[in-house]
Amino acid sequence: MKLNLNIEPLENWLTAKNQPLLISGPCSAETEDQLLTTAHLLAATGKVSVLRAGIWKPRTRPGEFEGIGSIGLEWLKRAKAETGLPTAVEVANAKHVEEALAAGVDILWIGARSTVNPFTVQEIADALKGHDIPVLVKNPVNPDLQLWIGAIERINKAGITKIGAIHRGFSSFEKSSFRNEPMWEMAIQLKTLCPELPIINDPSHICGNRELIPYISQKALDLDMQGLMIESHLDPSVAWTDAKQQLTPAAVNELMERLTVREPESQNEAFVDKLAELRKQIDKIDDLLLQKLGERMKIVEKIGEYKRDNQVTVLQVNRWDEILKKGTAFAKALKLDEHFTEKFLELVHGESIRLQTEILNEGKATQEGIAAEQHAEVKA
Ligand code: PEP
Ligand code: MN
Numbered sequence: 102m103k104l105n106l107n108i109e110p111l112e113n114w115l116t117a118k119n120q121p122l123l124i125s126g127p128c129s130a131e132t133e134d135q136l137l138t139t140a141h142l143l144a145a146t147g148k149v150s151v152l153r154a155g156i157w158k159p160r161t162r163p164g165e166f167e168g169i170g171s172i173g174l175e176w177l178k179r180a181k182a183e184t185g186l187p188t189a190v191e192v193a194n195a196k197h198v199e200e201a202l203a204a205g206v207d208i209l210w211i212g213a214r215s216t217v218n219p220f221t222v223q224e225i226a227d228a229l230k231g232h233d234i235p236v237l238v239k240n241p242v243n244p245d246l247q248l249w250i251g252a253i254e255r256i257n258k259a260g261i262t263k264i265g266a267i268h269r270g271f272s273s274f275e276k277s278s279f280r281n282e283p284m285w286e287m288a289i290q291l292k293t294l295c296p297e298l299p300i301i302n303d304p305s306h307i308c309g310n311r312e313l314i315p316y317i318s319q320k321a322l323d324l325d326m327q328g329l330m331i332e333s334h335l336d337p338s339v340a341w342t343d344a345k346q347q348l349t350p351a352a353v354n355e356l357m358e359r360l361t362v363r364e365p366e367s368q369n370e371a372f373v374d375k376l377a378e379l380r381k382q383i384d385k386i387d388d389l390l391l392q393k394l395g396e397r398m399k400i401v402e403k404i405g406e407y408k409r410d411n412q413v414t415v416l417q418v419n420r421w422d423e424i425l426k427k428g429t430a431f432a433k434a435l436k437l438d439e440h441f442t443e444k445f446l447e448l449v450h451g452e453s454i455r456l457q458t459e460i461l462n463e464g465k466a467t468q469e470g471i472a473a474e475q476h477a478e479v480k481a
Contacts, residue, residue, distance in 0.1 A: 104298075110297065115151070121327075124330040127340070129343075136154055137180055150328075156169060158191075159212055166341045171204075189207065190209065208236070208237060211252060216241040219251060219252075222251070230260060239267040239303070242271065267301050269306040270303075280306065281307050285324060299328070309346050314331065318360055401453045424450065425446055
């Protein structure tokens with residue numbers, strides 16, 4: 102079901118100086134000189150559309166630098182006057198909103214640690230009532246699409262129609278190369294539910310390091326995201342926050358030059374025909390795959406009944422091990438990605454287990470459990 106939001110198209114409220122649309126600036130405003138020098142260097146690239154800077158910083162541990170505070174708004178005002186760049190800051194409560202509005206900040210954003218809390222988002226929404234200012238909503242720290250949507254809805258209900266989402270990745274228990282797991286499917290689901298909502302990608306907070314930023318930026322553009330928010334500092338090595346992930350303005354310029362901007366559609370007739378033909382082939386194969394999965398599950402049901410009648414457990418670890426080994430070896434020969442194959446086999450095997458559990462316990466009081474598990478899997 103589509104979301105019922107009243108959103109103005111991005112081009113109504115944000116003029117892109119260049120493609121892709123870029124919001125850049127330091128993680129934190131530190132000193133007037135740092136902010137102004139960075140702003141001038143960014144403006145000189147001609148590729149930056151908005152200057153960002155954190156004034157109030159949500160930090161994991163107390164005692165770390167918590168933002169320069171209201172004085173930074175004066176510096177931003179000066180940066181805007183000198184460079185002509187519109188400005189953006191993070192707001193996390195009503196007081197921040199009031200101060201930012203009074204200082205003439207052009208765009209506000211809600212940080213990931215605020216989006217998780219409906220009380221905070223509602224407080225911000227209430228403070229925004231009666232004002233006409235663009236608001237960007239970062240995804241919540243945890244991968245919960247409903248929380249992200251809820252925050253966007255609260256802001257929209259307050260009368261704000263210039264809204265965008267920022268995809269900055271999600272915290273995960275598992276260690277990975279990313280500071281925050283991209284979980285692209287979350288952003289794709291949001292876009293599917295609300296196609297008119299612009300989504301801007303934040304490679305800086307996804308990566309947590311400089312090295313992976315080009316890869317994530319290109320992927321975001323290839324997934325048709327509307328722009329990028331990238332942290333930059335005149336000397337990242339001495340940045341007071343997020344030193345590992347900030348880029349110099351020169352590196353931002355170089356990154357933008359290397360990115361390939363592709364069109365979401367092509368009007369070229371030959372291309373359109375060829376694509377339609379290839380998609381038809383894929384659809385046919387997908388039908389066959391589903392048909393085969395249906396056949397497979399019918400056999401699984403028979404196995405379940407057989408195990409039930411012979412009082413044998415659902416799971417035989419050796420058997421699963423064998424499926425996995427055989428499957429991944431075959432997939433390798435077919436040049437299929439190993440990780441993909443493993444995930445696919447796990448999903449199929451998980452469904453077999455679920456079906457057999459149902460059959461083994463037919464008529465017993467486990468139906469709620471099975472339903473709960475099914476629901477959990479769908480959610481995941
Ligand atoms: C930031 O943009 O500097 C920031 C604090 O980001 P996030 O809310 O995504 O952690
Ligand atoms: Mn940051």
